[in-house]
Each structure stands twice: as C-alpha cells, then as structure tokens.
Amino acid sequence: MFLTRFRVNTARPGARRLLSSPQVLHAAVMASFPGLLPSEMPAPDGPRVLWRLDQSARAEVLLYIVSPDRPDLTHLVEQAGWPAAATDPETPGWQTKPYAPFLDRLAAGQKWAFRLTANPVHYIRRKPDEPKKRTAHLNPVHQMAWLLDRQKDRGFRILEKPDSKRLLPGGTTYKKHEHFGDQYELTVRDKQGLSFDKSRSDDGTRKKPVTIVTVTFDGRLEVTDPAALRRTLTQGIGKAKAYGCGLITLAPLTGTE
The missing domain is CATH 3.30.70.1200 (Crispr-associated protein; domain 1)
Structure with a gap:
C-alpha cells in the first residue's frame, strides 16, 4: 500500500x-x-x-x-x-x-487526529408500498450519527470531550431525535451538494447525472481494533468512494488540529 x-x-x-x-x-x-x-x-x-x-x-x-x-x-x-x-x-x-x-505500527489504545470526507446516506421509503431509496443525510446531527454508528466495526472510537471543554453541561447523547450537543471530539463541515454527468453508456446515450452530498469530518479517535482500522484505512468508509469519499487519514495529536 x-x-x-x-x-x-x-x-x-x-x-x-x-x-x-x-x-x-x-x-x-x-x-x-x-x-x-x-x-x-x-x-x-x-x-x-x-x-x-x-x-x-x-x-x-x-x-x-x-x-x-x-x-x-x-x-x-x-x-x-x-x-x-x-x-x-x-x-x-x-x-x-x-x-x-505506518499501518503495521497501529496499536490498541493509540489516539490520533483524523479527517474523513464522506457521503453519509440512509435508506427510506416515503410510502409503504414503494421500495427504499438511498437518501443523503442533510442535518449535521444525523451526519454525525452516521459516523458514530460505524465506528465500532471500523476499529476505532471517537473520543468524548472532557467536561471542561463542553459548552453544554454533561453533553448530550444521540437517541432518535435527541442531539449530540458537544459530547464528542468531532466536527462536521464543508457540506457540498455535487451533481455531475457520468460517462456515456455503451449505446452512446447520456446516463442520469450523479448527485451526492459530501461532508468533511475532523476529530480525534482511539484505536480499538488495529486490524479492523487497517482495513478501514485501505478500503474506505461509506458510499461514493470513486468520487473522493471514504478516505480517512490519521495524524499525530498536537493540540492544534
């Protein structure tokens, strides 16, 4: 690699x-x-x-x-x-x-700053009799929940802020419609809605334009499963990997990320 x-x-x-x-x-x-x-x-x-x-x-x-x-x-x-x-x-x-x-040096308990640009999506149906449709998360709270839901299987956990750094007493937790507040060392920024033409099909007809929503996550994590994290770093997270999404990178913690 x-x-x-x-x-x-x-x-x-x-x-x-x-x-x-x-x-x-x-x-x-x-x-x-x-x-x-x-x-x-x-x-x-x-x-x-x-x-x-x-x-x-x-x-x-x-x-x-x-x-x-x-x-x-x-x-x-x-x-x-x-x-x-x-x-x-x-x-x-x-x-x-x-x-x-670098991948071989990863070990449980290590803490790193990370960055990830991703395409957070979920599957919904607007009517009971229609198939589920892949839809982008547009709310930062739901985008954050998307990543938090995936951290365990990907070999890391996102660090929580100490009480001294929280603006809300005790922070808050995501459960259905509750908000995260500032519980985690995690920010969501640079939301972009992208729409672009895909290459033509074999018969020369234009394909349906691709539309995706991307956001960038910055935060701090702790390694929980080095082998799983190595797979995450080399296989990516989420959809739209061909379009610049899914690559997570790590950097040493310096206190000024």
Missing part, C-alpha cells in the same frame, strides 16, 4: 477542469496506475484506490491517494502541477511513501 500527496496548481486551466467534476478527477486518478485496466473492479473486501481533496486555510488544494500500487502522477503534474519544477528527479511533483510501515 502507498500514500500519495499531490499539490494542485489552481492557477492552471487543467486544474480547474479537474476540480470541477469528481468524475473527471476520478478518471485522472485511476489513470495513474499503468497496470490497472479501466474495466477492473476492486474486490469488495480488498484494498482499493481511494482519494480525497483537502483545501487548507492558505488556499492550498491537496490531493491524497491511498492505493495498492505506486502511482505515476506525471500527467497530473503536466495538467495541474508545476511541470518546470518537476524536471528535477528528486522532486517529480508529488510525494509517495509506503503505507504498510
């Missing part, structure tokens, strides 16, 4: 095209692997190519990729990087590191 970081040069027209559509960026990411055929589907329970866009307060846009194979991002450098600076073999325009040494 490999972890890759690529800084996007947002001043270039190619970058703006890539950033305008998750479908286009997905195709560019998948083109980074010479041995991967376009028709190949990842095994349901195996490692897969995951990616995520992060934008910092300094207006930097970073593309993170987790993949079973080492990528070649030369085409991304040419379209959306700094090609002249990348002529130095020591600085090809992206950074890739083996991920396995």
Whole structure:
C-alpha cells in the first residue's frame, strides 16, 4: 500500500477542469496506475484506490491517494502541477511513501487526529408500498450519527470531550431525535451538494447525472481494533468512494488540529 500527496496548481486551466467534476478527477486518478485496466473492479473486501481533496486555510488544494500500487502522477503534474519544477528527479511533483510501515505500527489504545470526507446516506421509503431509496443525510446531527454508528466495526472510537471543554453541561447523547450537543471530539463541515454527468453508456446515450452530498469530518479517535482500522484505512468508509469519499487519514495529536 502507498500514500500519495499531490499539490494542485489552481492557477492552471487543467486544474480547474479537474476540480470541477469528481468524475473527471476520478478518471485522472485511476489513470495513474499503468497496470490497472479501466474495466477492473476492486474486490469488495480488498484494498482499493481511494482519494480525497483537502483545501487548507492558505488556499492550498491537496490531493491524497491511498492505493495498492505506486502511482505515476506525471500527467497530473503536466495538467495541474508545476511541470518546470518537476524536471528535477528528486522532486517529480508529488510525494509517495509506503503505507504498510505506518499501518503495521497501529496499536490498541493509540489516539490520533483524523479527517474523513464522506457521503453519509440512509435508506427510506416515503410510502409503504414503494421500495427504499438511498437518501443523503442533510442535518449535521444525523451526519454525525452516521459516523458514530460505524465506528465500532471500523476499529476505532471517537473520543468524548472532557467536561471542561463542553459548552453544554454533561453533553448530550444521540437517541432518535435527541442531539449530540458537544459530547464528542468531532466536527462536521464543508457540506457540498455535487451533481455531475457520468460517462456515456455503451449505446452512446447520456446516463442520469450523479448527485451526492459530501461532508468533511475532523476529530480525534482511539484505536480499538488495529486490524479492523487497517482495513478501514485501505478500503474506505461509506458510499461514493470513486468520487473522493471514504478516505480517512490519521495524524499525530498536537493540540492544534
């Protein structure tokens, strides 16, 4: 497994095209692997190519990729990087590191800061006689509940705030229509509604546009099951993984995340 970081040069027209559509960026990411055929589907329970866009307060846009194979991002450098600076073999325009040494060091009880961009959804039916339909969670409380409901099986638990950091006495717990308040070391931000065209079908007709809602979670967690967390870090969480969702990354706790 490999972890890759690529800084996007947002001043270039190619970058703006890539950033305008998750479908286009997905195709560019998948083109980074010479041995991967376009028709190949990842095994349901195996490692897969995951990616995520992060934008910092300094207006930097970073593309993170987790993949079973080492990528070649030369085409991304040419379209959306700094090609002249990348002529130095020591600085090809992206950074890739083996991920396995980090994954192997994960142990129960460790605490980390984390980030996840995800597509929180649930299944509902509006009428008793109609099939259930996948629908996005739009409320931050429900989005937070979506992640909390998945933490146990994914090998971690999201840390709770100490009483001294809570604005509400004792915090609150999610049960049906109750709210979380500020019980957890978890924030939900950057909700986006994305709608974009998918590639045409084999007969040339246009497919129905893809519509997803994404949010970014920032928080702190404790490792409860290292093996399960390794699977989570390499397989992702939730739906829409092809469109920049599901990749969770960890960082050391510094007190200033």
